[in-house]
Amino acid sequence: FVQCDADVVGSKSLVNEVELAGIYATVFRKLGVDIELKLNSRKILAALAEHCGGTDKLTDITVAIDKLDKIGLDKVATELVERGLNDQQVDTIKSYLAISGNNRTKLATLRELIPGEHAAAGIEELEYLLNFPGTNYQDAVVVDLTLARGLNYYTGLIFEVKAKNVQMGSIGGGGRYDDLTGLFGVADIPGVGISFGVDRIYDVMDELNLFPKDVRTGTQVLFFNLGEAESKVAFGIIGELREAGVRCELYPEQVKIDKQYKYAEKKQIPFTVSIGTKESEEQKCVVKNLLTREQVTISFSDLIHFNFAK
Known part of the structure; x- marks a missing residue:
């Protein structure tokens, strides 16, 4: 506690x-x-x-x-x-x-x-x-x-x-x-x-629903944990995003994706990033907006410029 x-x-x-x-x-x-x-x-x-x-x-x-x-x-x-x-x-x-x-x-x-x-x-x-x-x-x-x-x-x-x-x-x-x-x-x-x-x-x-609707979210982006190798790739990108002022975190354990989604929704994290085996090989990731349900596939190099304030 x-x-x-x-x-x-x-x-x-x-x-x-x-x-x-x-x-x-x-x-x-x-x-x-x-x-x-x-x-x-x-x-x-x-x-x-x-x-x-x-x-x-x-x-x-x-x-x-x-x-x-x-x-x-x-x-x-x-x-x-x-x-x-x-x-x-x-x-x-x-x-x-x-x-x-x-x-x-x-x-x-x-x-x-x-x-x-x-x-x-x-x-x-x-x-x-x-x-x-x-x-x-x-x-x-x-x-x-x-x-x-x-x-x-x-x-x-x-x-x-x-x-x-x-x-x-x-x-x-x-x-x-x-x-x-x-x-x-x-x-x-x-x-x-x-x-x-x-x-x-x-x-x-x-x-009691006392938190203001516009309260600042602690985390902007949750990186899904899709495996040990993939998490190591994700962690390197997380470091770059944090240097750029983006508040992000890696889900600490490799569990079912549904549980990771629920974690993001409970913490009101607006974006998720998925890096699986295929994405890692292609140097790409899937970014999903949990508010609009829209998702886009972009390169690792472009992720640093992505507007997570949307």
């Missing part, structure tokens, strides 16, 4: 979380993707674990909660029992996971369910982001107390981004990791960061 990150290192200020939430809101607004920006705090999850018998249960609880969307509440409860929690502790966690309402209602209910300074610290962090003036993310923010993000290095606020109106997993996530560098022998360097799941964002935008 491909992801893009934004991180701030060396500061414990929650203003950084405000900035990162704003980055999420700005980026997805410009992409045209309507999102839900989920927030929680690992401090709240740690307080829940402490309330259920000890912070040593934090990993067991968060790993199970992280599966809630996939396996449902009953199976999460079963897994918690298998991990050594008793019925009373499981009931407390089920009550925690059942908290609902708007953001303020959730936090008020949480204060009653889990008293103490650790839960209060997490709630204060969430309220800081919710109440910070002049932000652009308020309409997107949802306090999601089921959000756990299974990575144990998170220490404070955690984020997750979900696209609305499409069946897709998270398209972004992150959080505060004040102790992470200590794992590598460099202590006391706080940090917070977010990531964008580039592959999933592309899929969301593709499904």
Whole structure:
């Protein structure tokens, strides 16, 4: 997978979380993707674990909660029992996971369910982001107390981004990791960061038809792979075309031509070039316009002058 990150290192200020939430809101607004920006705090999850018998249960609880969307509440409860929690502790966690309402209602209910300074610290962090003036993310923010993000290095606020109106997993996530560098022998360097799941964002935008029709195609020409010898000939020509500013690529494997056509169509590559055994011997190739379905046979030397911008 491909992801893009934004991180701030060396500061414990929650203003950084405000900035990162704003980055999420700005980026997805410009992409045209309507999102839900989920927030929680690992401090709240740690307080829940402490309330259920000890912070040593934090990993067991968060790993199970992280599966809630996939396996449902009953199976999460079963897994918690298998991990050594008793019925009373499981009931407390089920009550925690059942908290609902708007953001303020959730936090008020949480204060009653889990008293103490650790839960209060997490709630204060969430309220800081919710109440910070002049932000652009308020309409997107949802306090999601089921959000756990299974990575144990998170220490404070955690984020997750979900696209609305499409069946897709998270398209972004992150959080505060004040102790992470200590794992590598460099202590006391706080940090917070977010990531964008580039592959999933592309899929969301593709499904919602958000790409402009005139968006620049990455590849203009796909050379079909018609055999090892033919591909070597094609690769030499590709180098010349790239030097001339033509964006082209060779299909990496020799597979059925239909699969190579489908690849070109999926990537919206407008032209294909075929160089088979006969064409290679004659120093010619077949150029096909996938938009008009017109094709022409031309010499290798003329290909460099072909207008692939048509």
